[in-house]
Amino acid sequence: EIVLTQSPGTLSLSPGERATLSCRASQSVRSNYLAWYQQKPGQAPRLLIYGASSRATGIPDRFSGSGSGTDFTLTISRLEPEDFAVYYCQEYGRSRTFGQGTKVEIK
Amino acid sequence: EVQLLESGGGLVQPGGSLRLSCAASGFTFTRYAMSWVRQAPGKGLDWVSAITGSGDDTYHADSVEGRFTISRDNSKNTLYLQMNSLRAEDTAIYFCVKGDAASRPYFFDYWGQGTLVTVSS
Numbered sequence: 001e002i003v004l005t006q007s008p009g010t011l012s013l014s015p016g017e018r019a020t021l022s023c024r025a026s027q028s029v030r031s032n033y034l035a036w037y038q039q040k041p042g043q044a045p046r047l048l049i050y051g052a053s054s055r056a057t058g059i060p061d062r063f064s065g066s067g068s069g070t071d072f073t074l075t076i077s078r079l080e081p082e083d084f085a086v087y088y089c090q091e092y093g094r095s096r097t098f099g100q101g102t103k104v105e106i107k
Numbered sequence: 108e109v110q111l112l113e114s115g116g117g118l119v120q121p122g123g124s125l126r127l128s129c130a131a132s133g134f135t136f137t138r139y140a141m142s143w144v145r146q147a148p149g150k151g152l153d154w155v156s157a158i159t160g161s162g163d164d165t166y167h168a169d170s171v172e173g174r175f176t177i178s179r180d181n182s183k184n185t186l187y188l189q190m191n192s193l194r195a196e197d198t199a200i201y202f203c204v205k206g207d208a209a210s211r212p213y214f215f216d217y218w219g220q221g222t223l224v225t226v227s228s
Contacts, residue, residue, distance in 0.1 A: 035214040044202055044218040045152065056216065057209075088152055093212045096142070096154040 001089045002027050004099035012107040019076040021102045023089035028069050033093030036065055038075045039101075040085045048087075049074065079104070109133040109217045116222030123193050123226070129186040129219060137161065138182040140206035140213055143177060143188045145199035146221075155201070156187030156188060160209030171197075193226045200224075201220045 003026040013019055014095040023034070032052035047056040049065035052072055055089040062077040076083055084106050115127040127143070142157040156177035157166045165177050178190040186203055200221040206213035 016197050031212075033212050033214075037137050038214070039152075045215075046218070047214065050207070050216075052215040090152075090214070092214045096157065098154065101151045101166040 001095050002029070002097055004089055004091060004097055006087075006089060006099035006102045008102060009100075010103045010105060013079055014107045015079050015081055017079050019074075019079055019083070019104055021074040021076075021087055021104070023067075023072040023074070023099050025072070025091060025100075027094075029072070029091050030093040032068055033091060034065075034067070034072050035090045035092055037086050037088045037090065038085050039081075039088065040082075045088065081106075094102045109205065110116070111205060111217060111219030113201065113219045113222040116201065116224045118190055118225045118227065119193055120228050121194060121226055124189070125192045125193065127188040127190070127201055127203075127222060127224070131161065131184045133201075133204070134205070136179075136183040138209055140175075140202045140211070141186045142180060142206060142215065143186075144202045144204050144215070144218075145197075145224075146202070147199040150152045150199075153199070156161075158186070164210070179198060190224070193224075193227050196228045198224060 005024045007022045034052045036049040039045040053065045086101045086103045110132045112130045133179040143155040158177045162179045174192045178187045202221045203219040204215040207216045
């Protein structure tokens with residue numbers, strides 16, 4: 001089973017700043033089968049990125065994904081107030097495991 | 108518009124059973140794999156079970172293997188999760204989730220709002 005480790009656990013930033021979230025896999029992720037989800041309090045998760053770098057339908061272009069192999073990154077170029085949330089990565093090639101999440105909070 | 112509406116959650120005693128349902132609409136149900144993902148209070152996401160679009164193949168996390176059974180009725184556009192021998196650690200919100208393909212690999216492109224299962228005496 002692939003284990004995903006997200007860092008940092010919490011990111012404290014101000015609106016307008018850039019957010020960089022990391023997801024590291026214990027084994028190489030086949031064919032970049034890596035997705036990112038956003039979850040706001042009291043809501044279901046929402047798909048942001050799939051295939052490591054493809055934005056899902058309706059996702060603003062301030063969200064971008066990159067990486068390959070074992071190291072992946074979600075970048076939010078300029079934080080909007082609605083972007084403060086918890087973000088999860090998921091490997092969907094071999095297993096369906098999620099990372100433990102990164103909380104992006106207002107500084 | 109894709110809609111996933113879960114039902115069947117509630118309070119159950121340890122060792123008891125519960126069946127969750129998920130009514131799907133807005134897409135051709137049989138063409139897509141479906142899953143259940145849960146989230147314990149204040150915790151992260153935990154994949155539970157998955158089923159292919161045809162229903163021929165099912166998969167369960169080790170933590171629920173032998174206790175939970177996922178199934179689907181493609182004539183009713185409905186997904187199920189039969190949960191037996193429930194434990195306190197099964198307490199969570201259970202999300203019904205749509206895959207983006209009939210079989211692996213697929214990511215989760217739509218999520219229901221979830222139904223709360225509480226296992227307590």
